[in-house]
Amino acid sequence: MTIKNTPTTSLILTTYNWPEALELVLLSIVKQSVLPDEIIIGDDGSGPETKAVITKYQNNYSVPIIHVWHEDDGFRKTEILNKVIARATSEYIIKIDGDIILHRHFVKNHLQMCEKGVYTCGSRVSLSDEASKKAQETKNISYRFFSKGNNNRLNALYNPFLMKLFSYYNDNLMKIRGCNTGMWRDLIEITGYNEDMIGWGREDSEISARLTHAKKRKKNNKFGALNNHQHQSFSSRSELNENHEIFS
Template structure:
């Protein structure tokens, strides 16, 4: 038995965030809380969160920081510090969940491991329709989408694929930051996300590298924890080369702990 917090990272897209939160509240097993990690959104996001919190059967906590550019590593650290759960399931505010997403992650959780999964990509047309009409999340979402294989949920195959799928060679550090889960004690061990990662990308690979260097292994959750990703414009990747360089150093130097991380907010 353990408690679960769901972290949702967001920035200035309250319409998508509304549907993301609603999909958590319709889970077959509810987490103990939802923590919104807000990287500097305008007041409209706070109003949406407050409104949903009024009728929510579980606490919804809104953690906000000033908008100083893309600082997802920092806001996730703040959310992790605020989370009360033993196990932290991490998604983004442009993700909606199949109703057994949390159930699958709970069933898949294993000590000395962290987990990552896949996502199904919605087209722009489907995204626009959903944002206008809202969601009725009873059962599976059956929309036209890319990578349909990621929509298949087969619980009896999940454990079979856990140890080897996208877990060797060039996929050794492969993760999807919008679908990850960690024991909070393991995040404390590596001091959470490295806040020197600014701009889009690689902060999730870096934390995976440092967890693995610390002896925490990766399990890939295939055929479960199904989630759907709204279409949106690609974020600026101007700092990607620098972030890749830091990620590569974490591998070569076998780094585990970062100085500027989670401990600042505990």
Template sequence: MNNTQLDVSLIVSTYNWPQALRLCLMSVKALKKLPDEVIIADDGSTDDTRVLIEEFAKDFPVPLIHVWQPDEGFQLARIRNKGIAAASGRYIIQVDGDLILHPYFVADHIRFRQPDTFVTGSRVIIDKPTSERLIGDRRININLLSSGIKNRSNGLRSKLLSNYLAERYRQNDPYFMRGCNMAFWRSDLVKVNGYNEAFTGWGREDNEIAIRLINTGLKKRVIKFAAVVFHLYHPQKSRSDLDRNDDILQETIAQNKKSCELGLNQYTAL
């Protein structure tokens, strides 16, 4: 992190899918309200992704920063921590690089944020043929009324409904988190030492950081019917590490943990 405190950093995680990342970055450029910077948190992609980021950086409307680590398997918790360490914003919005963001995505997150809270959102699923068409055409024209989407109601944008549901929707469900669409105050991430890098492989790192944030006294807010994202189809990732990751999550719940040992403080002077 540099010494200039910005307001909003958008962290985009990616791994070896530059075709999807292109659409994600196109949607960022089309936002009505831009973040102050975009951090690409890259879990070991090949040069194709670097070349794409360099192409976008030439005329990107805000600083576009590429944070890369060697490919050592699925290390999402680690690269998110490195992205957070590189970020200069006091508020961190986190997405995956296979999303197309609604034009008001960042504006909705800014409207929704409150002290002593963190936010998780939802997503609209784009089916395989529509995803392939969008990628092939390099287009981001997708919305609530488009064909080829699932979870259609998640594409609805309503200030009234989002405000009503914020602290009512699935509040007691520790498994309801969407790591692809979350937001935090950076100072709160520092308190809990960021993501727990004991998690490797797919799953539960987002649930576990949420539990630790709640254990420090924060409240979870669900940003339903706002901050809409559209998720490009891809085959399901391996769940081979899920049982082990579930055990780590259950330990955090049982021991009321607030911090983690292997976390953000490896990369930044907290």
């Protein structure tokens, strides 16, 4: 299925040593109703198990899958993201994470909602630990409103009509999900992510602030462009206060 007058699209994501989760991400991308023009995986220093998963999909998928890797030297998400963005060739960039299961119309919905001068942010469903483990064991990528294990069920409600009706502009810089964003190549204009921010936290709010200062509007997508977050233990937040100071 194609959508008229839409930009070429790069779907980008980051990963680190969680091949079981990455497998579900890639499987959900393969099943998209509208495919991106390229997939770029930013690998923050994973081992050979992650490489093996990526290679399997590279060899069996018509859309180019580009693997950008750098050496493991701590949590350097902003740095690997900038390397990924530098490799992107499309007009529009949809950003997710390496532990997200996409609704089958995820890419389609982002393209339906993209506007010039606007960057978008969608919601996510948080899967329980039990549901996440079961999904990885069974390779299940189909989740709906009534699926067992949804911890914030309202975000699992899919309705294209309501998506167009209730998506809204929002200047709150804290209400952004880096695992579900769509941006034009404005990312390059504002020099990408701030590599002074290391460790977990605030990198998406900081880039949202710079996009807003560059006169780009933020729009929250509701009831469409859905994804499901696989449960994991939180990364260390030891740098959060420092990152918050940079953001502020």
